[in-house]
Amino acid sequence: MAKNNLTTVTNFILMGFTDYSGLESLLFLVFLNFYLVTLLGNVGMIILIQLDVQLHTPMYFFLSHLSLLDACYSSVITPQILATLATGKTIISYGQCAAQFFFFTICAGTECFLLGVMAYDRYIAVSNPLLYTVAMNPRICWSLVVGAYVCGISGAILRTTCSFTLSFCDNNQIDFFFCDLPPLLKLACGDTTNTEIIIIFFGNFVILANAMVILISYLLVIKAVLRMKSSGSRAKSFSTCASHLTAVALFFGTLSFMYLRSGSGKSPEEDKVISVFYTVVIPMLNPLIYSLRNKDVKAAFERVTGRFHVFQNM
Known part of the structure; x- marks a missing residue:
């Protein structure tokens, strides 16, 4: 039975919080606050970009989609964590686990490609500022974004199909907060070598290929x-790239630490901390990174709020 492809497991038990008994209420409040700030920041960024005409540029068009992905990214994971902490229910059905993994992988994969697109956009903006609006016209911007989504969805279909055609025979306890790839592979029975090679190769290719695009883009930007x-132009150019570089470093740094390390160097506790960081903390931080030191966003916020004050006084 262990060697066939028939799945005998109908549900999984998420064991990620078993080591934190007695802290459920505190953890619930922490994750709830993170989630609310994430939604407020990312949805607020999308609304601000839509309302302010001066932010209708390629850079902020891509940023609005990054905010959308971050809001969805967090919404795939955090509500389930909150439900587990609030009710103590750790059981997740096989179908729910597969769906969570699929949508989580779509968001993560698409964000990898989108960050690469945003790096290319910064290169065009710095190297050809006079031709920027022509080189990054709406048709090209939409093509790049749609391409990122198509690549993310295609990768999610491949990884989810490979992962959930494995056999899970006896042990259904996932030592994690949600249905992620490494703990799922540990539960699979039978020979999973070929499947792991396909999944790991594709995952590493996505991370490394986009990291290479970003690296080359910023080397050309520096040049x-x-x-x-x-010196003023140099400072302004570096300033416009600083926020994106910070977001890239956080996202790719945590993904690389999670998925590109050798199995011998991993510990379950480290993986849990890193997973919380890239699924909960980074989606919350991105709107702050792109707004705190961004004069255009601050000015747009003042203009939009100013309009509301005018309407209220009429």
Whole structure:
């Protein structure tokens, strides 16, 4: 039975919080606050970009989709964590686990590609500022975004199909907060070598390929900036790239630490901490990263709130 492809497990038990008995209420409040800030920040960013005409540029078009992905990303994981902490129910059905994994993988994969697209956008903006609006016209922007979503969905279909055609025969206890790939592979019975090779190769390819695109884009950005004669222009160019570089470093750094490490160097507790960081904390931080030091976003916020004050006084 262990060697066939018939799944005998009908549900899984999420064991990620078993080591935190007595802290459920505190953890619930922490995750709830993180989730509310994440939704407020990302949905607020999307609304702000839509309302303010001066933010209708390629850079903020891509940023609005990053905010959408972050809101969805967190919404796939955090509500289930909150439900577990609030009710103590740790059982998740096989179908729910597969759905969670699928949508989580869509968001993560698409965000990898979108960050690569945003790096390319910054390269075009710095190297060809006069032709920027022509080179990144709405048709090209939509094509790049749709391409990112198509790649993310295609990868999610492949990884989910490979993962959930494995056999789960006896042990159904997932030592994690949600249905992620590493703990699922540990539960599979039978020979999973070929499946793991496909999943790991594709996952590593997505991370490394997009990291390479980002690296090359920013090397070209630095080259273009160094050619600028004005120190003010150089400072402004670096400033527009700083937020994106910070978001890239956080996202790819945690993904690499989680998925590109060798199995011998991993510990379950480290994986849990890292998983909380890239599924809960980073989606919350991205709106702050792109707004706190961004004069355009601050000015747009003042204009939009100013309009509301005018309407209220009429």
